[in-house]
Amino acid sequence: MKESKKVLAIVLATALVGFQPLSGAIDYDGDGVSELWAQLYPQLAHDQRDSDADGQSNFAESVAGTDPTNPSSRLELKVHSLSVNTITFEWQTIIGKTYRIQRWSPQSGEWEALVTSPTATISEIRQVVVPAVEPVGVYRMSVGDVDQDADGLTAWEEALFGWSDSDPFSANGGEMSDFSFASKSLEAPEGILLTDGRSIPQRLPTASEAARFLVQASFGPNEEEIEKVTNLGFSAWFEGQLSMPTTTTQASMFSTGQPFSAGLWRHGWWRSALIAPDQMRQRMAYALSQIFVVNTESGTVIGDNVTTQARYYDPLLTEGFGSFRDLLEHVSYSPAMGFSLSHLNNRKSDPALGQFPDENFAREIMQLFTIGLWKLNPDGSRQITDGGLFIPTYDNSVITEMAKVFTGMSHSRVNSGEIATSFYQGAQGNDYQYPMKVWDEEHEPGIKVLFDGVIVPEGQSGEEDVQQTLDALCAHPNVAPFVSRLLIQRFTSSNPSSEYLTRVSRAWEMGEGNLEHVMRAILFDSEARTMSHGGGIRGKVREPLIRMTHFMRAFGELDEPGKFGVFANKLKSDMGQFPMSSPTVFNFYLPDYLPQGELQSEGLFCPELQIATASSLLATHNLFAGTVNSGHWVRGVDYTQELILLAEDNDSLLDHFDRLMTYGAMSGETRAAARSMLEVFSNPDTKIRQALQMIINSPDFSILR
């Protein structure tokens, strides 16, 4: 029977989006086409048009990596030869592309993969032999991209850059991830010379891309900042932010024009969020304040002293792109934290009194600030035993032991600034601005047995015990994925893919906990930079507070001294949050909050919806509408003459709002609702206010995608 079979192969060579990489490519505009390819053919539409009339559309050629301007450059599967029961196919490879031969199955009614050919490392005519099962077969070829090192760049892109697709840090000596370096290279004024001899011109962000980037990296885009990003590029803006002098809240609060009060620090924070030039640093400190949570609402020794508040917060600014270890030390020694988690004045055991060290800080520094409850893989998933159980990072004995480490901590200054001479001296409000000291007289002596066999030996001073413990916590493999996830949730995505989290954790490890590297990895990732990435499940609900600062930065009256007051209590009660006012150390919301409904059934976390009750959702709605109208609670909204002139043309005004508020991604419905307001009202000022009320309360504005 076999001998009599005569093969007749019908071959369709088709370029397909057969298997895109999981982690995407460098694709800022989200059109599914690598920016590298787009820059090679900048004049071409990247769609179904076929500029070289070779039968393959420009988009298909972008997937295949072929030249859309040259009809002889096209993906074509050819039959090289036929034998009795095999077919030999051949085709021209492009470096970095992966090819798959598929056969139509009449039985299943689907294309079945027959052969996946290894990713091409050279340009060649490749031949592959496949069995011919039936005398008549319909075959086709699909081509796609892979990202073997899951760094967010495809093998094709890495090949053109001359980097390796098996190492996410193969460019630039590992200083930054390949994706970050690719972003930077694309924005270089001189362009890029690719490994195949072609060169591409500089690519700078569009205004919409810049606005979306600023939604992630600042307290909100405005015209001025968008222009900076479009002129400089993402990377140069980022580097510029790192080198900018820090605007401290200590300085800012005295520039608000507000009278001195226990609420002055909050006005200072508000001013910084709205006008400080070092916006990215301000955002980072705010994110960190939601990890290292201290409540500074009035009524306590911390809440009533604005200098203490500033001295707690300002290191989150100055060290926000420094080492995590330094931040953890600041937090651990801060009397504000010591007051909140009661390790200030924590005393050693007293067997006679049946008294033991306070366990509060010992527990939360592990559970919330560093390693969490469960052992993690680098991608943030929990490690599982053979029996299918999660593995705790520590048990209660570790907490009682660690509680001993954090004994003996008390004020270093007392009586309004005098150098302290013992653990027991009383302190005044102003003394809470100085780091605590570890006093051996109340420090628990002896060995302490911590997690994973870490031993704090006998005979060390209290200071040595604390320092060793902070080192051990920062060396724990959980820290990178645990804290990276918390930070990603604050900036870009409530549910980062495991690949994204792996890349950020890896940057953490490469930089040894330097948060500059972590922030770069968070922002310069395909999952953060590509709006359509992951379809409809990526992104996040933006914090109501950041929606408010966004609006104020875009439209607030920010050039007048004395305008930087804020009714913090009103904002807190309406929106459910204001900086440094979470009721507990668990922050305003939990990272694993699963809201009832579709998100829960899809297993998608959404921390910010934990504070979205019926009351707070609608109070926030009213607060935002009221702010657009009068700005009363945030003191000062003023629509400029330019804006009022723009209101003469509805389309121009809506385009302007779209760029500033929704980074050019406003839905048809929101635009229509805003337009209906523009058509109902005639006074330009009223038109602006009514249309903005629609936009500020729309899901388009509230969600970052």
Add this chain to the structure above:
Amino acid sequence: MREKQENLNRRTFLGESSCAAVGSIGALSTMLNLKLMSSLSAEEVNPGGDYKALVCVYLAGGNDSFNMLAPVDEVGFDEYSVARGSIGLAVDQFTPLNYAIPDGRSLGIQSEMAELAALFQSGKAAFVANVGTLVEPTDLSAILNQTAKLPLGLYSHSDQEIHWQSSLPDTRTSSSGWGGRMADLLRDLNEDGGVSMNVSLAGTNLFQVGDSTSVFAKNPGDIPGITNWNDPNPVKRNAIQSILEAEYENVFKRALATRTRDAIEAGEAYRTALQGIPALASTFDSQNPLSLQLKDVAETIAARENLGKKRQTFFVRVGGWDHHGSLNSHPAMLGSLSQAIGEFQVAMSELCVEDQVTLFTASDFGRTLSPNGGGSDHAWGGNQFIVGGAVEGGKVHGIYPELALGNNLDVGRGRMIPTTSVDEYFADLALWMGVSPQNISSVLPNLSRFHSVVDSGAPIGLFGA
């Protein structure tokens, strides 16, 4: 609509002195009879329980409840004082309850809790001793051998709060609370639509989230709504609605739009239901945050007929119980708690629903008996109380533990292994609300590890045998 009007008129007519008559409006509506035939077993439409509500008072942070309820006889108090050391109270800081537990010790209540003491004495309040989260029955040797299956994240706030609310301490990914699952069974007793039967005055919570039942979470004193929503000119309202009803490709946009639509709808239904409800004569302390929440609960219960509810749950919460640094403020906090609950009971009496509303406390965990200086640390079993006319009051249910450190319930520093599981505690409450013994496992899946309701009835007997 006519039926509602009749009920309202009848209550107005009968006035305050006729609680008994109102309580016996027993005839089930046609709707309920239809529901009976379709989905509910007989117990779930108990004609005697025309209206019932549960109020969960959540004490966030872990109440140091062995300073709330302590032995005051000579031997028992001595044991208490030794264990508690510097954080122990003086014997005259407790009001004797004149109530002896089986081992002969007699108990006292922290003396700031005058209202609760009076409710106990009048048989309208009871304690449940040493209750806590358990995966299965266990003991000290199993824990020391590390063979015990223990609640995940034991002693951690965030985990134990979730476990107390889900009653599923063996998972960290609970998607529903036991109150929500109970509501899934009981909600058919209510009229459809409008405001959820689960109302929170303290934000989102897991306790009230069911598979099909959602939570109406509002701030005390607030009627959620968009300003000028009912303006005769519909232009703005229409525009807002068109944005909220759009079909979004992104799941977060859909979730936020849905939540906002639900909030508007529920807020409007709530506003309508409260119209015409006379103000309560009972007063609540405007300086006490718990009083403000319970006042709202009372007002919502007053509107139960307009809301179309035969069953409701309420969630209120008061924080600040995590007394690591110092227990100095603890007595006053217990006093505020007691005051608010006393006010609430007066309001329930005014509304003639004293026997139909049961309030119960829950808290993350008890605290270490031994001090850390001025405060205490996270522990496990603790004491709770329940209040209401239906309660088998004047009793301490469960087993009040020995307080000597190193006893066979002490896993260290006086962290007590619970002698009653949260499942048992909640089963009594759920059965009282009308969940049938046959269906209780869907509310409390782990209950059968501790107790068979079908064979032995309510586990504790909080509402009598």
